[in-house]
Amino acid sequence: MKAEIIAVGTELLLGQIVNTNARYLSQGLAALGIDVFFQTVVGDNDARIRQAIETARSRADLLLFTGGLGPTMDDLTKDVLAGYLGRRILIHEPTMEAMERFFASRGSHMVESNRRQANWIEGSEPLENEAGLAVGNALEQDGTRYILLPGPPKEMVPMFEGPATRWLLAEIGAGAPLHSRILRFAGIGESRLEHELIDLIESQSDPTIAPYAKEGEVAIRLSSKSADEAQALDRIERMAQRIRERLGAHIYAEEDISLEEAVLRRLRTRRMRVSVAESCTGGLLAELITGIPGSSGEFLGGIVTYTNTMKHKLLGIPLAQLDGPDAPGAVSASTAALMAQRVAETTGSDWGVSVTGVAGPGSSEGKPVGLVYIGIARKGGEVQTHELNAGGNRDMVRIRAAKHALYRLWLALAE
Amino acid sequence: MKAEIIAVGTELLLGQIVNTNARYLSQGLAALGIDVFFQTVVGDNDARIRQAIETARSRADLLLFTGGLGPTMDDLTKDVLAGYLGRRILIHEPTMEAMERFFASRGSHMVESNRRQANWIEGSEPLENEAGLAVGNALEQDGTRYILLPGPPKEMVPMFEGPATRWLLAEIGAGAPLHSRILRFAGIGESRLEHELIDLIESQSDPTIAPYAKEGEVAIRLSSKSADEAQALDRIERMAQRIRERLGAHIYAEEDISLEEAVLRRLRTRRMRVSVAESCTGGLLAELITGIPGSSGEFLGGIVTYTNTMKHKLLGIPLAQLDGPDAPGAVSASTAALMAQRVAETTGSDWGVSVTGVAGPGSSEGKPVGLVYIGIARKGGEVQTHELNAGGNRDMVRIRAAKHALYRLWLALAE
Structure with missing residues (x-):
């Protein structure tokens, strides 16, 4: 399955915030064995969001949106996608009730614009938002799958890890999941690490070997895609062992800790x-x-x-x-x-x-x-x-x- | 002018790194008065980079690439763009000489793959890389402008701020140049700052008022686009004065210092x-x-x-x-x-x-x-x-x- 991540928000195009959601979702999709071939950022603009959908549909099977589900008139993602797919926007009643309870519990009155957060594309699967108000959506039409997630990471992450992942796994079920392990190194630079492992890196197939540098450290991710978990883990372990034999003194962890x-x-x-x-x-x-x-x-x-x-x-x-x-x-x-x-x-x-x-x-x-x-x-x-x-x-x-x-x-x- | 930022690199699609370059370049282009309507991320893949170029050409006048200029076989940006535009790849001799000096000064021999960093699209303007080896490129063809910058921020930033900005200003020269001033704040959060200035922000036209937060601080950029420099500076100064009257005690600098x-x-x-x-x-x-x-x-x-x-x-x-x-x-x-x-x-x-x-x-x-x-x-x-x-x-x-x-x-x- 080929995915495209579409982040919606003019604040991204103005450089006011960094698109950390794209990174997070890329990692999350890779872990599910789904390839991301493009990431796109588009502003809060009806015509250009539609253009982004058309382009993405031509090159991906799964379009994962983040942003544009909030209460303001700038939050357009659901409206534009519903219009594009010829579906109606309905009100998701459980979300509406939850919002009413939320505002009542704070002793405040819900302003009208908040109703937009309960908008829901007809026939889609609602994705519960456990950390915020806007409901997410997931649907399939003409062989393309669409998932709509909120923009704020504290809402997006639990929705992706919970209901969106459950929906995706049910949809793509039979696919081969990705298994991976991280090796973290100290006392060695990225170029020397690559030099020591160049033969393994150049001949990699399964598991793949992805070295990367971050904040003064170097790490390697070993990944294997297989329906047979034991086989995948065994392949990863054998490669890890080959790396340990060469650079074991520099491996300070086999998990993602600093x-x-x-x-x-x-x-x-x-x-x-x-x-x-x-x-x-x-x-x-x-x-x-x-x-x-x-x-x-x-x-x-x-x-x-x-x-x-x-x-x-x-x-x-x-x-x-x-x-x-x-x-x-x-x-x-x-x-x-x-x-x-x-x-x-x-x-x-x-x-x-x-x-x-x-x-x-x-x-x-x-x-x-x-x-x-x-x-x-x-x-x-x-x-x-x-x-x-x-x-x-x-x-x-x-x-x-x-x-x-x-x-x-x-x-x-x-x- | 409408711009699209294209970041090239499979590591971005795997979520191994965050696309901070897109944010930086979006801010930089906004400061030059250039609108960014899309950001795209594409992997190190010939066909898909070509697809990204075609899509971007259909919706932007300026394509700003970052990444894919390095020495490895995965670094494809120059080759793919040259192929797409029907131009040859030549060797940029001053870059080659600089590389030879660099390796000689370290007493080491230049491995063959490094030669790729001196690649240069025929007829383009070379952009000097003061912090690294790979030369950048800038060119215009059929009304579309292309700028190729390296991926590592420490090379990309000086190349954008120096030779790329000079080339852009010379190209778009006749347009109204953008004048801007930054106000940097301390002791006040982003939301209170916006609250205090909301009437000015909502009614902004010239100068524009762009608040942004970065590393625990808040700043505002005032920008005015005008061929008449004195008029633009006067407008900016009058708006700065209105902001000073409200929040002067929090303005610690009117330039970009921490x-x-x-x-x-x-x-x-x-x-x-x-x-x-x-x-x-x-x-x-x-x-x-x-x-x-x-x-x-x-x-x-x-x-x-x-x-x-x-x-x-x-x-x-x-x-x-x-x-x-x-x-x-x-x-x-x-x-x-x-x-x-x-x-x-x-x-x-x-x-x-x-x-x-x-x-x-x-x-x-x-x-x-x-x-x-x-x-x-x-x-x-x-x-x-x-x-x-x-x-x-x-x-x-x-x-x-x-x-x-x-x-x-x-x-x-x-x-």
Whole structure:
């Protein structure tokens, strides 16, 4: 089955919002074994929505709409599709009753325009909206299937995952579902990963191997389409094993979690806590860790020292270490080691992690942009340091440095 | 002029990445006075890219492609368009020479596939790629204009803003150029901003008023299309003045800079320095500030205290203030005040800024998610605190809290 996703909304064409729905629905359809060949965005305009429907019908069997189901006169999707298919718009009574209850429970009166959210294309399957008011629709006509979902992600996602998926599975039933597994990597860049696996990637058939980079990390999705689940899972596992043999030390998870989440899990298992001392990452490492809900159990604190004076004042690094003709300087392995040790001592953490480097745009201490030192200190124990040459602009150097520090901590936690 | 944005890349159809390029280019074209009526996403497939070109040609005068200019056999955009237009693919010699220099400077040899990045559609205008290797193309044929940009945003953005915009302005020159000004707001949400300006927004004609939200901030773009520059600027200024009269206290810049940049500029002018103490933002405030190149002149350091013990150890907050049946607790105005004062003292900064609150998902100390206190302390002087009720999920609470702290510091720096 070939699908086209049609997002309706002038705000998308003006660039006021990003079309995250298209991405979400593409992933969701892939998981159901449905190929998406086109995504289209069209504004709140009768003629152009009709044009989009005609074009999509000529090249897809399933048209998945998102947006344009709301209460305003700009919300046209149902009206235009009903007109195109020669069907009437009816009122979906259960939705209308639910809306009346909703407004009554808030002690307010339902304004007339809200009635539009109960509009329903004659003969279609209503799709319940558990997180909002507008009812969705699903129907088939002349061999083409149509699904209408709301635009706000918090309404669209549950409607897609619930009633829309149930309707689709009932319609396409016999098709081969897609099975997939994700492998997440750390401490390796996208190009080296591709280089190491190029023979597998180039000869891929089943499972398919899709590497992708996101937010300073690299992942691979292995997918197999088969009605025989055991066979598909076996094929995926055999390919995963071939990849593990080559790059196992870099695989930090076989599920869709971030590296900071993986690090927190290892800390939790070992009942240990960490603190960080940052220079060039300027708080990013702490921010990544504390972005995970519940991190306060394993993360104690962070110290951002953006000048030599602060490294001295807040972490007690001797000034002679930092400044002077023969000093190692702030960007050095020995300073990274001291920062990691001192932050562990000051906070009383089991682990101290430090990052110091040159984020750019200019060089520092005569050292090049991208040179970064990571320190990993064990309370009262040894400290290890790592040198990294991170490419890219200031933002890239910072994210790569922070992720590399997490990777080194993750490795140390395995020992 | 009617434009269509065509993003080429199977990774978009698989939902592996979000189409942020379409949003960026939609905004950029709107700023040039060009209407975008459709956005299309198509995979790395010869026949379907050709189909997308045909469809777009039937409904737009300008086709803006992004993606598919890279070195691999999957990168097809130039080949397919050249074939469609009956033109040859040539080698763009300056790009080839630049690539040879690039690989030589890294001491590596250029692999053959890289040559594809110097491909160039006969008779087109080459668009220089200052951040990557693949050259872009711009051309006109039979009344339709085509622009080919790379997919990676870090290459696409400078190529669009530089050579592609210059080419477009030269091509559409005779039309009325668009003049625009951006107003950037802090301390106010998108819905309240729209509420305050709804009469102006609903009756807009010239200049147009486009509010948009981005990364925890709100901005408005005023645009006027006129051959008479003085008249356009005058109209924009009069509208800006009406907005200033209503919301002047929230306008932190009339140019496209972030709030942290505006804060750093005020600090620089006053030759002052700041440090931060963070709880619920977990390093995000420091990370935002240090994201600006050159911030080390004004930013000394940050202390992230994620537990009560750390607030005591690193900032010297009395434990009786934080814990106990009658204690104000970590999330309180008095704790925010102490954190701000203590970080200013400890670091010797002119200003200390603190954030403490409940980022969620769960409540804390019996206080609701989204409740945040900000402290702003002047060295040896008074301290002010502010309560904020930030809506949204954990990420939204964190970014709103950090931006609100910056806003309060920005206000304090004006006094």
